[in-house]
């Protein structure tokens with residue numbers, strides 16, 4: 001195996017869905033299935049927040065969602081929990097600045113996909129040197145889905161990265177909906193990642209489809 005190529009990564013980031021057991025209105029596996037059918041291109045399992053599963057229950061749910069992702073042919077990425085990602089042989093890991101050091105995670109996961117949340121140009125340059133395959137950049141808009149989210153920053157950081165010729169693929173995050181997606185893609189993000197816009201929707205399938213259309217119709 002070798003590290004994922006950035007043009008392949010860019011395609012996978014287009015409609016990036018993140019969720020755990022606490023985010024949806026029904027069973028996570030059925031939410032993810034509907035979301036994939038609607039057009040989601042990558043799934044990140046993020047088991048966080050009040051009432052989040054731990055231990056065996058977390059493992060079992062992760063495994064069920066991973067099997068679905070395999071069957072539907074989209075990557076399955078684990079948020080923060082490097083040990084779980086390795087145990088499951090997931091496709092990758094996403095970490096924040098507060099988590100384990102990126103270089104150490106890269107060493108543990110070999111060529112699996114490594115996503116890193118970055119909030120400054122310096123963090124981006126360091127993360128790229130430590131082996132990030134993509135950056136999560138946010139929050140673009142204010143969000144209810146992350147207790148310790150920073151202030152919304154709009155597309156300024158994406159534009160800064162583009163002006164500095166940062167070549168690592170970028171997925172935007174935070175308060176994103178189909179309606180506010182166009183300026184994010186125009187600013188240079190390769191894709192959008194969402195929790196609530198899909199997981200909280202009355203029709204998960206329609207929400208994913210609308211998001212996909214918003215990304216692909218923006219040039």
Ligand code: 3NM
Nearest residue numbers: 138139143145174175194195196
């Ligand atoms: N990370 P929603 S914002 C998980 O800014 C996460 O790094 C963020 O959820 C960051 O799509 C966020 O419901 C929550 O706003 C995104």
